[in-house]
Amino acid sequence: MARKTYFDVTRLPGFSTIAVIVFVMLYAPILMLVIYSFNAGSSVAIWDGFSWRWYVTAWQNEQVKEVTLRSLMLAASAATISTALATMAALATTRKRAFRGQTAIYVAINQPLMVPEIVTAVALLILFAAVKVATGYQGMGYLILAHTAFCIPFAYLPIRARLEGMDMALEAAAADLYASPWQGFRHVTLPLLMPGIAAGMMLAFVTSLDDVVISLFVKSAGQDTLPTYLLAQLRRQVSPEINAISSVLLLLTLVLLTTFFLLTRKKD
Amino acid sequence: MQSQPQQQGKGASVSEDPAVEVRHAIKQFGQGDSAVRALDDVSVSIRRGEFFTLLGPSGCGKTTLLRLIAGFETPTSGQILLDGQDITNLPPNKRPVNTVFQSYALFPHLTVAENIGFGLKMLGQSRADIAARTAEMLALVQLEAMSTRKTAQLSGGQQQRVALARALAPRPKVLLLDEPLSALDLKLRKEMQSELKRLQTETGITFIFVTHDQEEALTMSDRIGVMSRGQINQIGAPREIYAHPTNRFVADFIGETNFLIARMQGGVATLPGDVALPLPGSRADGQVTLAVRPEHVRIVSRDTAGALPATVSHSVYFGTDSHVHLRLADGTEVVSRQQTDAEGAASPEAGTGVGVSFPAGAVQVLED
Ligand SMILES: Nc1ncnc2c1ncn2[C@@H]1O[C@H](COP(=O)(O)OP(=O)(O)OP(=O)(O)O)[C@@H](O)[C@H]1O
Ligand SMILES: [Mg+2]
Numbered sequence: 001m002a003r004k005t006y007f008d009v010t011r012l013p014g015f016s017t018i019a020v021i022v023f024v025m026l027y028a029p030i031l032m033l034v035i036y037s038f039n040a041g042s043s044v045a046i047w048d049g050f051s052w053r054w055y056v057t058a059w060q061n062e063q064v065k066e067v068t069l070r071s072l073m074l075a076a077s078a079a080t081i082s083t084a085l086a087t088m089a090a091l092a093t094t095r096k097r098a099f100r101g102q103t104a105i106y107v108a109i110n111q112p113l114m115v116p117e118i119v120t121a122v123a124l125l126i127l128f129a130a131v132k133v134a135t136g137y138q139g140m141g142y143l144i145l146a147h148t149a150f151c152i153p154f155a156y157l158p159i160r161a162r163l164e165g166m167d168m169a170l171e172a173a174a175a176d177l178y179a180s181p182w183q184g185f186r187h188v189t190l191p192l193l194m195p196g197i198a199a200g201m202m203l204a205f206v207t208s209l210d211d212v213v214i215s216l217f218v219k220s221a222g223q224d225t226l227p228t229y230l231l232a233q234l235r236r237q238v239s240p241e242i243n244a245i246s247s248v249l250l251l252l253t254l255v256l257l258t259t260f261f262l263l264t265r266k267k268d
Numbered sequence: 269m270q271s272q273p274q275q276q277g278k279g280a281s282v283s284e285d286p287a288v289e290v291r292h293a294i295k296q297f298g299q300g301d302s303a304v305r306a307l308d309d310v311s312v313s314i315r316r317g318e319f320f321t322l323l324g325p326s327g328c329g330k331t332t333l334l335r336l337i338a339g340f341e342t343p344t345s346g347q348i349l350l351d352g353q354d355i356t357n358l359p360p361n362k363r364p365v366n367t368v369f370q371s372y373a374l375f376p377h378l379t380v381a382e383n384i385g386f387g388l389k390m391l392g393q394s395r396a397d398i399a400a401r402t403a404e405m406l407a408l409v410q411l412e413a414m415s416t417r418k419t420a421q422l423s424g425g426q427q428q429r430v431a432l433a434r435a436l437a438p439r440p441k442v443l444l445l446d447e448p449l450s451a452l453d454l455k456l457r458k459e460m461q462s463e464l465k466r467l468q469t470e471t472g473i474t475f476i477f478v479t480h481d482q483e484e485a486l487t488m489s490d491r492i493g494v495m496s497r498g499q500i501n502q503i504g505a506p507r508e509i510y511a512h513p514t515n516r517f518v519a520d521f522i523g524e525t526n527f528l529i530a531r532m533q534g535g536v537a538t539l540p541g542d543v544a545l546p547l548p549g550s551r552a553d554g555q556v557t558l559a560v561r562p563e564h565v566r567i568v569s570r571d572t573a574g575a576l577p578a579t580v581s582h583s584v585y586f587g588t589d590s591h592v593h594l595r596l597a598d599g600t601e602v603v604s605r606q607q608t609d610a611e612g613a614a615s616p617e618a619g620t621g622v623g624v625s626f627p628a629g630a631v632q633v634l635e636d
Contacts, residue, residue, distance in 0.1 A: 169373035172340055175360040176367045177387035178438065184361075187386075191377045 030250070037243035044238055054244040063229070064245060071209055071226040074140065078147035079155070079205040085148070086155035086200055087193070094163040095171070110157075112150040120150065121217035128218060138220045146218045147208045154207045155200035158264060162196025199263045202256050209253070286349075287316040287442055287474040288337060293346035295332050295498075306332040307343070308498035314442075314476060315491075319468050321477045323485040324495030325521070330478045333495075334444050337476065339363045350441060361390070366435035368445040372427050374419040380430050381406065381415040387438035405433040408467065425456045432467065442474045449484070461488055482522050486510065494518045515635045519559040526565060526602045528558045532633070540598035541576045550633040557634045564630035565604035567592060567616065568623045575623030578602065583615040590615050594624055 009015065037055070041048025058064050089109055093102065112120065128142045170192070174184035212227045219228065226249065233242055295307040306329045314320045322330045335341045337348060339360035348356045355363055366387065374383050384405050385398040393401075406412045409429035419427060428448060435443055445464075449457045465488055468475045479485055485492050486506040493503045494517075502509060502518045513519035516527065530537040530545075532552045537545045539558075550556075568575050578594040581601070592604045592615050602624060606615065616622060 167371060167373060169369050169371050170375060172360070173367070173369060173373035173375070174386075174390075175340075176338060176365075177434070178361045178390040179386075180361055180390075183390055187390075188375055192375075 033243050034247050034250070036240050037247045039240045039243075042239055044240055044243060054240040055248075058241050058244045058248075061241070064226075067224045067226045067229040070140075070223065074143055074147055074225060075205045075208040077144045078151050078208040079201050081144070081148045082151035082204045083155040083159075083197060083201040086152050086204075087159055087197055089152070089156055090159040090163050090196075091189075094160060095168065110153045113153050117150075117213045121214045124214065125217040132220070140223065142218050142220070143215060143223060143225075146214050147211065150211070150214060151204035151208050155204040158199040158203065158260075159193065159196040161264075162193055162199075166192055195263045199260045202260045202263075206253050206256050209249070285316060285352075286313040287318075287351060288314040288476070289347075289349040289352075290333070290337070291347040291349070293333070293336060293343045293348065295329070295336060295341060296344045305498050307336070310346075310498070310500055312493055312500055312503060314474060316474055317472050318490040319465070319475045319477065319488060321479060321485045321489040321492045322495055323479055323482060323492050323521075325480055328495045329498040330480075330495055331446055334367070334446050334476065334478055337442070338365055338367050338444055364438075364441045366438060366440040366443055368431050368435050368443065368448045370446045370448065370450065372431040374427055374430055374434070376418065376420055379416050379418060380411060380422070383419060383430055384433045384437050386434060391438060401437055405437045408436070408470070409433045424452055425460065428452065428460060429463075432464075436467070436471060436473065440473065442476060443468075445475060445477045447478050447480070449479075450481075464488065486522070494521060496521070512632060513559060513634070516557055516559070519632065519634060524562050524603065526560045526562060527634075528560065528596075528600060528602070529598075530556055530558050532556050537631075537633075539576055540596045540600055543574060543576050545574070545628060545631070547628055547631060547633060552633050559632040559634055560602075560626050560630055562591065562603045562605035564626045565594075565602060566625050567594070567604055567606070568625050570621050570623045572623045572625065575625040578622055578624045580616045580618050580620045580622060582618050585615070592616065594622065596624070 036044045036047070038050050038052070039046075039048055040051035040053060086109075093105060093109075107114075124142075124146050128146075132138060132142075166189075170188055171184050174188040175181070179187060210227065211225075212231060215225045215228050216231070219225070224232065226245070230242055230245065290310055290312050293307050293310045294305070297304045297306055308329075310329075310333060322333060324330055332341065336343055339355070339358060339362075342357060346356075347354055350363065350365065375386065378386065381402050385402045388398045388401055402415075403412075406415055409432055411426060411429055411433070414422065414426065414430075419430060422430065428451075431448070448464075449460050452460060461484060464475075464477075477488065489506055491503060491505055492509050494501045494509060496517050502514050504512075509518065510522055513522060513525075519525045519527075528539060530539050532538075532547070532550065532554060535546060535548050535550060537547050537550075537556070537558065539545055570577060576596055578596050581593045581595050583590050583592040587608070589605050589607050592606055594602045594604060596602060604624070
């Protein structure tokens, strides 16, 4: 066999070993978490036989129901608003010739990906504290606003990618065929953009659902989300109920991410 | 001479009053030092029902002129008229003009039939009317069997036909075509050339066709506008442009040409080697450039009266003909095209001293 002359990382000594270790590190804990969610006993470390017990317990736990609903509502609101804003931002940054300050805008939109989350969280805590005092409003608005802001880049990136792969002559063709600017958007741009919008919305939803740091700093009393609730429970006592809840969350995320993958995959 | 099939006796009637008139259009992109003048004072009048071709090298402003007529750009100054109406500031969706894009720009989320019906739908026509017109257009481009397919499932030639049908469906007053055939291979290209010509004749719609392929322009057009550097150099029928180019650029761009420097005085040109050639048609005076097509250059014996003395430098064989390269007394290179005869006689040897002559009628005196 001919000797390979290009650099092939898979032939480096120890490559397979390192790869295996990395995969074990990534997936073994998750696997353990899922396995012990089916434990009949009340330990997360000693196996006591198979049971659906903890899923039933979690299902009947009123508090879990409340925080799950709140998390879903929050994620749905933040995903919807951030996707609408991200769609407009993506249209504005791709559907015209390069303009001055384009890079600055690009950086500004993606700022939440780059600034440490804790910094944003502290900043929001200080700002919202002042607003709460001034207005007396204590509702979910703060969480929705904060989640919307950090979800925008996650919605923006797939939409922008979709737009960049789209021939600008299509919109010209629509205008040429008597479509007003609004009709062109409605009948050509939007339908072609739909997979990108759906993908962006899903990513934003998962990102919001998963957030701990910002939620922890921004939430008022009695506004626990599922992740902040789990965190609080862990501090008290650890039972396989947490495993069960986490496993369901994992399943939901997997379903959403698979849909995202299917939507963004090139069809032809 | 290379055969230039010329369709004559058009089915479509070409009338004298203009469908499109461009008046002193200037289009400048950018500002200050980086400004590009894509169109530099272009005026052209395109007749109703004619197949008009804009021909010129890459970057000469053909697409820009087409986009100005379609409404995708507004001129920096100047006017565009359609049927005598000023449409300079009308947006593209308000102009009864349709475009066949170079990339076709078919809507990938719609079927072939929906693509063709798109313009009619935007015009607010009824479902029944749209269906009837779509069927008619599908028949015109022979794609009835494909009507429910998505456009990505079509071959390049079929996509081309859909693009044509889509642009023709709303019965535009003018159809603009920007190098629509350049993405096709040679065989398909030839087929589509006659297809386009047939469609134009059948529909009687004014076509403005852009190409940088001179042969395509010569075979398809009623008239050609030859462009260079943002200006239209010459407008005329294919024969006129080929036989009587008015300047050096046109003579050089369309077909092959020999250029000779001569001195004109009193209707007589003095050629290199002090040969006098009477050109009674020309009133030029002083130094001029003469253009002579290679097929009109004859090789004769050196002592023939009125022949320019020359030396054979080399010849290139092409099958049906061969090009003999000759050097004149002043060093000018002249090419003569010789038809290969039945005996397959060899071209003259390099270094042979010969004479070169051409009929006075084959000589064009150029403006610059
Ligand atoms: N949007 C634009 N911005 C800046 N310059 C432009 C723009 N569009 C065209 N130009 C310039 O104007 C000139 C004419 O361009 P145009 O596209 O009309 O040429 P063309 O004749 O169609 O060439 P081709 O045969 O390559 O398509 C070129 O120099 C081009 O770089
Ligand atoms: Mg062009």
